[in-house]
Amino acid sequence: MVPSRITVIGAGIIGMSTAAFLQRAGHKVTVIDRVAPGDGCSFGNAGGVAFAEVTPTIHPRILLKIPGWLMDPLGPLTIRWSYLPKALPWFLAAGRNALPDRVRKITAARAALGLRAVSDFETLLQAAKASELLVRQDTIRLYDTEAQYQAEEPDRRAKREYGYETKKLTPGEIAEIEPDLARDFACGAFHGGWYHVRNPKSVVTAIAQEFTRNGGEIILDDVIEVTQEAARAAKIRLKTGGERPLDRLVICAGAYSNFFARQFGDKVLLEAERGYHLVMPDPGITLGRSFSYVRTPMVVTPMDVGLRFAGTDEFAGLDAPPNWKRADVLWHSAKRCLPKLRPIDENVSRWMGRRPGTPDGLPVIGPSRKLGNVWYGFGHSHMGLTWGPTTGRLLSEMLSGTPGNTDLSAFRVDRF
Numbered sequence: 001m002v003p004s005r006i007t008v009i010g011a012g013i014i015g016m017s018t019a020a021f022l023q024r025a026g027h028k029v030t031v032i033d034r035v036a037p038g039d040g041c042s043f044g045n046a047g048g049v050a051f052a053e054v055t056p057t058i059h060p061r062i063l064l065k066i067p068g069w070l071m072d073p074l075g076p077l078t079i080r081w082s083y084l085p086k087a088l089p090w091f092l093a094a095g096r097n098a099l100p101d102r103v104r105k106i107t108a109a110r111a112a113l114g115l116r117a118v119s120d121f122e123t124l125l126q127a128a129k130a131s132e133l134l135v136r137q138d139t140i141r142l143y144d145t146e147a148q149y150q151a152e153e154p155d156r157r158a159k160r161e162y163g164y165e166t167k168k169l170t171p172g173e174i175a176e177i178e179p180d181l182a183r184d185f186a187c188g189a190f191h192g193g194w195y196h197v198r199n200p201k202s203v204v205t206a207i208a209q210e211f212t213r214n215g216g217e218i219i220l221d222d223v224i225e226v227t228q229e230a231a232r233a234a235k236i237r238l239k240t241g242g243e244r245p246l247d248r249l250v251i252c253a254g255a256y257s258n259f260f261a262r263q264f265g266d267k268v269l270l271e272a273e274r275g276y277h278l279v280m281p282d283p284g285i286t287l288g289r290s291f292s293y294v295r296t297p298m299v300v301t302p303m304d305v306g307l308r309f310a311g312t313d314e315f316a317g318l319d320a321p322p323n324w325k326r327a328d329v330l331w332h333s334a335k336r337c338l339p340k341l342r343p344i345d346e347n348v349s350r351w352m353g354r355r356p357g358t359p360d361g362l363p364v365i366g367p368s369r370k371l372g373n374v375w376y377g378f379g380h381s382h383m384g385l386t387w388g389p390t391t392g393r394l395l396s397e398m399l400s401g402t403p404g405n406t407d408l409s410a411f412r413v414d415r416f
């Protein structure tokens with residue numbers, strides 16, 4: 001392997017994991033971001049290392065629910081109507097990806113990315129002496145009715161096919177495991193061998209600190225242009241006026257990555273799937289593990305900053321102002337599950353983040369089809385924390401000429 005000089009745009013979980021694995025392989029790496037490591041979408045996610053979630057987010061059963069959700073501006077999935085014409089090609093492609101054959105292929109690709117999620121996380125966090133940020137703890141899914149539980153049997157079957165078992169819980173067992181949960185659920189599903197992180201921002205910070213300790217460079221600036229020469233990315237122009245020559249370039253710019261892919265001539269369908277969180281530092285209840293609730297796609301996770309309620313999906317483009325009512329709605333769903341939850345007060349914090357969403361929910365991992373020295377690592381949708389370290393390892397293997405045996409064809413940039 002010949003070591004090279006590599007520039008990574010984006011210091012989220014994907015960019016920092018990529019930079020760390022490239023550095024471990026012996027390359028000289030510079031990361032550029034306009035905000036501090038982990039202050040983009042990677043800041044406020046639900047913290048789930050959800051490698052067992054093999055079924056795609058958009059599948060036939062969800063398609064049936066979407067029209068009803070779209071009518072409600074505070075529902076789990078919403079689109080600002082003025083934005084619909086722009087997002088239409090994305091939605092049409094998402095619909096095509098919900099056909100059974102595509103669902104099977106996407107499921108296999110998701111399972112492949114999840115296979116080494118935990119060990120790749122451990123590699124980076126152990127090196128950063130921050131292993132305690134990754135917590136091995138089971139999780140629970142809660143159902144109001146037996147019919148809701150039965151409707152999700154295809155998901156559980158897919159999990160079982162890939163070796164991830166779940167167990168049905170009675171209301172009594174739910175109460176025994178988590179006494180502060182409501183007593184009137186019809187049943188639950190217990191997922192063992194699950195992991196979450198204590199704080200996703202701390203994870204990216206720890207990886208970034210280890211990267212700089214080992215000689216990596218992080219530049220805080222906005223990349224406003226990448227100039228091209230002879231089918232190669234030649235130079236980066238920065239907002240503060242500087243220019244930097246490029247040897248090899250990796251785009252890990254999250255929901256903003258299409259700004260670059262489009263310039264380079266690679267056609268990508270990417271939308272900001274905007275999600276919200278609300279954190280209560282002092283929720284007045286005790287929760288030992290994360291849980292999700294079937295009626296609202298939301299995850300509640302105990303973190304070192306307090307109890308985090310995270311979820312929902314809003315299509316409104318990159319720049320529309322946040323609708324904070326969507327964050328407060330998460331509290332209402334959580335209150336249904338945790339009757340003793342304290343009311344929202346001035347200590348609560350709200351956040352909105354832009355998931356980099358592709359219509360098949362799979363990331364782009366691999367070389368540009370147009371420029372010889374450019375690679376991509378973006379589009380991880382709802383799963384970027386989970387798949388971040390593995391994406392970093394896979395890109396490092398590609399750029400080092402030491403590919404592993406993972407089939408990466410589902411992640412090619414020319415699939416759109």
Ligand SMILES: Cc1cc2nc3c(=O)[nH]c(=O)nc-3n(C[C@H](O)[C@H](O)[C@H](O)COP(=O)(O)OP(=O)(O)OC[C@H]3O[C@@H](n4cnc5c(N)ncnc54)[C@H](O)[C@@H]3O)c2cc1C
Pocket residue numbers: 009010011012013014015032033034035038039040041042043044045046047048049050221222223224252253254255256257274275276277299310311312352353354355356378379380381382383384385386387
């Ligand atoms: C509510 C919510 C809950 C979630 N829960 C989970 C979960 O439980 N588990 C899970 O696996 N995933 C979850 N996710 C998804 C996950 O957070 C994302 O997939 C992931 O953070 C994407 O990481 P990234 O590095 O691609 O993007 P980012 O973290 O956004 O990083 C991209 C970076 O690129 C920088 N950038 C872009 N353009 C430029 C430019 N021109 N110049 C300089 N810098 C630039 C940005 O500033 C940004 O810092 C959740 C997301 C949300 C919103």
